[in-house]
Amino acid sequence: MSAPEGDRLRIAVQKSGRLSAPSLELLTAVGLGFAPAGDRLFCAGENAPVDLLRVRDDDIPGLVADGGCDLGIVGADVLGEFAAGAGVRPPSLLRELGFGRCRLAIALPQGLNWSGPASLAGLRIATSHPRHLAAWLRANAVAAEIVTLSGAVEIAPRLGRADAVCDLVSSGATLAANALREVATVATSQAVLVGRAGGLDAARAAIAGPLLQRLDAVLGVRGSRLVLCQAAREALPALLPLLPEVSTHTVTAIEGDPERISLQALCRRAPDWPALEALRGAGARDLLVLPVERMLA
Numbered sequence: 510m511s512a513p514e515g516d517r518l519r520i521a522v523q524k525s526g527r528l529s530a531p532s533l534e535l536l537t538a539v540g541l542g543f544a545p546a547g548d549r550l551f552c553a554g555e556n557a558p559v560d561l562l563r564v565r566d567d568d569i570p571g572l573v574a575d576g577g578c579d580l581g582i583v584g585a586d587v588l589g590e591f592a593a594g595a596g597v598r599p600p601s602l603l604r605e606l607g608f609g610r611c612r613l614a615i616a617l618p619q620g621l622n623w624s625g626p627a628s629l630a631g632l633r634i635a636t637s638h639p640r641h642l643a644a645w646l647r648a649n650a651v652a653a654e655i656v657t658l659s660g661a662v663e664i665a666p667r668l669g670r671a672d673a674v675c676d677l678v679s680s681g682a683t684l685a686a687n688a689l690r691e692v693a694t695v696a697t698s699q700a701v702l703v704g705r706a707g708g709l710d711a712a713r714a715a716i717a718g719p720l721l722q723r724l725d726a727v728l729g730v731r732g733s734r735l736v737l738c739q740a741a742r743e744a745l746p747a748l749l750p751l752l753p754e755v756s757t758h759t760v761t762a763i764e765g766d767p768e769r770i771s772l773q774a775l776c777r778r779a780p781d782w783p784a785l786e787a788l789r790g791a792g793a794r795d796l797l798v799l800p801v802e803r804m805l806a
């Protein structure tokens with residue numbers, strides 16, 4: 510990966526929060542190295558013409574939209590809020606990254622009844638996602654007041670600032686800790702890679718292209734396992750259906766033993782213990798389950 514002097518790719522990532530560590534891990538997995546970030550906002554790439562900008566996640570769509578950065582990693586929820594705003598052409602969604610999975614949900618304090626979206630009519634709903642919420646209320650023909658807060662949304666009912674909330678949920682622990690009950694999903698989200706809407710200039714595209722290919726090689730096998738085993742050739746038809754979500758498999762003859770084969774299967778998810786025990790019961794021996802890091806097709 511080489512580029513003319515001065516032509517460097519800039520990637521915006523969240524400085525500190527839910528997406529920071531997995532974003533850096535992904536960039537490392539595609540071969541990018543950065544000096545330890547510490548508190549720095551800007552990290553020059555050590556082995557490629559790619560620099561990191563570490564910022565608040567809310568700033569990432571705007572930075573990519575106005576050309577301050579070429580690529581960014583941000584929650585689809587934050588991208589959606591930005592895109593629903595007036596005026597600026599939002600960044601393009603280039604890839605879904607499979608981490609930071611959560612949902613934007615409506616939750617009510619105990620004591621408020623729920624019989625559908627109409628139950629929210631006339632209530633004050635606290636959220637950091639006012640545009641998502643406004644669109645959802647519109648789609649459900651509900652008139653409610655939106656109270657926009659930048660954080661700690663779940664505390665708003667207890668403080669008397671709102672009657673209900675619309676916030677991000679994954680495990681539900683934060684809602685439970687605040688005695689709130691999830692009643693409806695407004696949107697689902699995960700981390701996404703975004704790029705400038707108009708595309709990159711030729712020099713930057715030449716840096717980004719191979720990186721995207723590497724990214725696909727990593728994302729395409731996330732969660733996959735390589736399962737290896739030996740078995741009698743006649744056991745093969747019984748073994749294959751026991752493997753979870755096989756994407757490809759290879760059968761190899763074992764030298765000197767025409768009755769036995771070696772099976773290699775790429776599975777989109779890990780076989781659990783019962784599946785492995787069933788495979789063994791069907792004649793598989795020397796079963797190996799290996800993690801898969803990347804696959805160049």
Ligand SMILES: Nc1ncnc2c1ncn2[C@@H]1O[C@H](COP(=O)(O)OP(=O)(O)OP(=O)(O)O)[C@@H](O)[C@H]1O
Nearest residue numbers: 526527565566567584587609610611677678679698
């Ligand atoms: N509980 C969760 N589980 C999984 N992903 C989450 C969860 N909460 C948020 N996210 C995702 O992570 C993104 C960042 O969340 P985080 O709470 O770190 O943001 P923040 O507090 O706004 O940070 P910043 O200081 O950068 O503004 C969210 O936009 C969402 O996409």
Ligand SMILES: O=P(O)(O)OC[C@H]1O[C@H](OP(=O)(O)OP(=O)(O)O)[C@H](O)[C@@H]1O
Nearest residue numbers: 527660661677678679680681682683684
């Ligand atoms: O359903 P849960 O697993 O409890 O997750 C939900 C919480 O996660 C997010 O906040 P985060 O913990 O990132 O902290 P923040 O409020 O400081 O952004 C979100 O805003 C919720 O508060």
Ligand SMILES: [Mg+2]
Nearest residue numbers: 565566567568
């Ligand atoms: Mg934020």
